[in-house]
Amino acid sequence: MQFLNNYSNRELNIWAELILSLLVSFYFFPKIFPLIINDQLYSEALVDIVITSIIIAIIYSIFVFGAINTLTKREEKDERDYIYELKSYRISNIIFHVSIYLLISLIVFNPINQVRLNEFTAPMIAMILPIITLLSSIGKCLTQLFNYRKNI
């Protein structure tokens, strides 16, 4: 309960969002890469994993976000919240763009590179894109938490 007193409702929601992202990714990604067999994605198993991930996210959201909003007082966003949100979206956007450009560069230069990396097949790229989205989401949450904690 001391933890709840030290953090505002908004910070707890951001922590919960961060943990949800990590939880789903720790479940999703280790299971998804073995499904790429001979450059093809085994899609029947993929459907099961995606559905399970969605169910985990829904159950987690109901219990954790429900508990946070029940135990702590919900507050309307003010100008400081919007400023920190904008700052975090900026960082998230930078992470996303840099990652995408890096991926494109690797795909383009891989054939002429002397040290060849793994082949970037369509399923592989399809798996890298959610990782990039996850990284930008984590970047957004961490920036918000840093800004809120910086002012305490």
Place this chain on the structure above:
Amino acid sequence: MTQAELAEKASVTRQTIIALEAQKYSPSLELAFRIAKVFDVPLEDIFQYN
């Protein structure tokens, strides 16, 4: 007046009032005027430019 009361009257969160008191956050002009209005004093009595 408590931080929570001021926050409610100025329509911001208590965390914003804490950050303002600690001089870790510069308010918008609108918020500065709202806080001054709560105390019914001129703006410069509460906020000074350093």
